[in-house]
Amino acid sequence: MEVLFCISSLVAILSTVMVITRLNPVHALLYLVVSFMSVAMIFLSLGAPFMAVLEVIVYAGAIIVLFIFVTMMLNLGKETAEQERNWLKPRVWVGPSLLAAVLLAEMIILLTKGQPGSMQVTVVDPKKVALSLYGEYIIALELVGFLMIAGIVGAAHIGKHRKKTFHRFLEDEAETEQQLKADYHDVHTG
Amino acid sequence: MMSIQVSAVLIVAAILFVLGFIGVLTRKNILFMLISVEIMLNAAGLAFVAASAKWQQADGQVMFLFILAMAAAEVSVGLALVLQIYHQYKTLDIEKLNALKDE
Numbered sequence: 415m416e417v418l419f420c421i422s423s424l425v426a427i428l429s430t431v432m433v434i435t436r437l438n439p440v441h442a443l444l445y446l447v448v449s450f451m452s453v454a455m456i457f458l459s460l461g462a463p464f465m466a467v468l469e470v471i472v473y474a475g476a477i478i479v480l481f482i483f484v485t486m487m488l489n490l491g492k493e494t495a496e497q498e499r500n501w502l503k504p505r506v507w508v509g510p511s512l513l514a515a516v517l518l519a520e521m522i523i524l525l526t527k528g529q530p531g532s533m534q535v536t537v538v539d540p541k542k543v544a545l546s547l548y549g550e551y552i553i554a555l556e557l558v559g560f561l562m563i564a565g566i567v568g569a570a571h572i573g574k575h576r577k578k579t580f581h582r583f584l585e586d587e588a589e590t591e592q593q594l595k596a597d598y599h600d601v602h603t604g
Numbered sequence: 605m606m607s608i609q610v611s612a613v614l615i616v617a618a619i620l621f622v623l624g625f626i627g628v629l630t631r632k633n634i635l636f637m638l639i640s641v642e643i644m645l646n647a648a649g650l651a652f653v654a655a656s657a658k659w660q661q662a663d664g665q666v667m668f669l670f671i672l673a674m675a676a677a678e679v680s681v682g683l684a685l686v687l688q689i690y691h692q693y694k695t696l697d698i699e700k701l702n703a704l705k706d707e
Contacts, residue, residue: 419608423616430620430643434627439635446639453620453646460613460657465665469646472672477642477679484683485635488690494633497697501632510629518622525611525618532607533658538665546662547669554666558673565677573684575691 422455437498439485443478450474464540613654620647634689634696638682645675 429448436442450473457466547555620643627640649668656664690696 416608419612423612426616427619427623430623433643434623434631434636434640439633442636442639446642449643450646453650456613456616456650457653460608460653462653462657462665462668465653465668468669468672472676473642473646477676480679480683481635481639484686487687488635488696490635490696498633501697502630507626507630511626514622514626514629518618521618521622522615525614528611531610531658533610534607535657536660538656538660538662542662543665543669547666551666554670558670561677562673565680569680569684572681573687575687 419456419459422452422459426452426456435502437495437502439490439494440482443481443485446481447474447478450478459535461535461537463537464543610654610658613657614651617647617651617654620644620650632698634686634698637698638679638686641682642675642679645671645678 426449429445429452432445433442433449436445450469454466454469454474457463457469624640624643624647627643628637631637631640649671652664652667652671654664656662656668686696689701693700695701
C-alpha cells in the first residue's frame with residue numbers, strides 16, 4: 415500500500431508539472447484530470463474512500479467540465495498556443511520558479527526535521543464524516559449553502575451577456591425607428 | 605496493516621501547492637491562472653485529508669468537503685468573469701487588463 419501511495423503521488427506530481435507547462439488549454443485540462451484522479455488515488459490509500467469519490471465527481475467531473483465549456487466558448491486555438499510560447503520565455507519563469515523552489519526546499523526540510531511519525535491507515539468511514547458534518551459543523555454547512563447560492567447568483571449576473579448590437583436584419587429597422595422617433599421629438603418640441 | 609510516513613504525504617501536498625503557485629506566478633493567461641488556483645486548493649485539501657488520516661478523525665475530511673464547495677463556487681464566478689473579460693477586451697492577457705493601474 416505504501417507502493418500504491420508512492421506511485422500515485424509520483425503520477426500526481428508529474429501530471430501537475432505537465433499542467434502548468436502546456437501551451438494549449440485543452441491539453442492542460444486533460445493532464446489536470448489525470449492529476450485529480452491520482453490525488454483521488456492518494457485519498458484512497460490514506461483511508462478516505464468517500465473523499466476519493468467526491469474528488470472524482472466534483473473536481474474531475476464538474477469543475478473540469480466547466481473549464482472545458484469555457485475553453486470551447488472562447489475558441490482558443492493555435493494562435494493562443496503561439497502567444498503562450500512567446501509569453502513563456504525562460505527569463506519570465508526562471509525567477510519565480512527558483513524562489514518558489516527555495517520555499518519548497520525550506521518546507522521539506524522542516525517537515526523531515528521533526529520526529530518521524532508513521533500513521534496506521536484505517537478507513538474513516540463516510541458515516542463518521544456525515545455525523546460530524548451534520549452535528550458539530552452544521553453552522554458551517556449552512557454557510558456553505560449561502561456560499562453556493564452566492565456563487566450561482568454571482569455567476570449568473572456576471573456572465574450575463576448584454577447584447578449591444580441588433581441582428582443584421584433588425585439593424586436598419588432599429589436605426590430608422592430611432593431616426594423617426596428623433597424627428598417626431600423634434601417636431602413636437604419645436 | 606499498512607503505515608505511511610506522515611511527512612511523505614505532507615511533502616507531496618507541499619510540492620503540489622508550490623507547483624500551483626509557480627503556475628499562478630508565471631502564466632499570463634487568466635484561464636491557466638484559474639487552473640493553477642484549483643491545483644493549490646486541491647493540495648490544501650490533500651493536507652487536510654492527511655491530517656484526518658493521522659488522527660483518525662472525520663474533521664479533516666469535513667474541511668475537505670468545505671474546500672470542495674468553495675472551489676466549485678470560486679470556479680463558477682471566476683469563469684463567468686473570464687467570459688465577460690474576453691467579450692469586452694478580446695484577450696485573456698493579464699498585462700492588457702490594466703484599467704485599474706496607477707499611472
